[in-house]
Amino acid sequence: MPDTNVSIVTQLSDLFDAYGARDYGEHCTQYEHMAQCGWWADQRGCKEPLVLAAFLHDIGHLIAEDQALPERDRWGYRFHDSLGADWLEARGLPATVTNPIRLHVQAKRYLVATRPGYADGLSAASRATLAQQGGPYDAAACRQFEAHPGSADAVVLRELDELGKSDDFELPPITVWLERLRRFVV
Incomplete structure (x- = not known):
């Protein structure tokens, strides 16, 4: 696990270099x-x-790879959402991120659960992880999610996550993203 005393930008650079x-x-x-997901967010005018x-x-x-956590498989780590958010939050990123x-x-x-046909547009990997993650929400879970x-x-x-899966996409080097993050956390 990266040292929390090292800058978040350096830690992220190390994680991307390794994995x-x-x-x-x-x-x-x-x-x-x-x-690609970040690029699409820019294109859509997100803050x-x-x-x-x-x-x-x-x-x-x-x-999860860096920590060799159990439950990793060919689809990644089932709890990557909370693990990533907690890790970033512990390093000072705000709740808006x-x-x-x-x-x-x-x-x-x-x-x-709420958009007819949405599941049909998911990649094969997203469909597989949907099953691992518990499948579509029921009505009560939908209401609870909406209230958050x-x-x-x-x-x-x-929505950006599903867009960012092209195998033919011109991307800037990671240094562009890391510099952007550096400016944000200063």
Whole structure:
């Protein structure tokens, strides 16, 4: 596990160097997926905290690899949402960044339950992890999700998550994203 006294930017750089080239059943690497999600957030005019959340939303997979946590499989780490959000929060990122990350798996379960046809548009990996994550929400869980103050941003993040899975995408180097994060946390 990275030392919490080292800057978050350095820790993230180390995680991406070690694990960013892995994939979890998609046609792109973890870095490519996360950078594409951030790019789409920019294209859609999202505010900076949500752009950074989009870029960092799957960091829990890389942390789980680094910590060699059990329950990792070919799809990644089932609890990557809370692991990533907690890790980022412990390093000083605000709730405007961490809440959408914490809720993006719940948002998938919510969207499958509330948007007819949404599940049909999920990638094969997203369908597989949906089953691992408990499947679509029931009506009570949907109401509880909707009541959470971060649910709207989590839904946007979840929509960006499905967009960011191309195997043919021109991406900037990770240093661009890390510099953006550095400016945000200063």
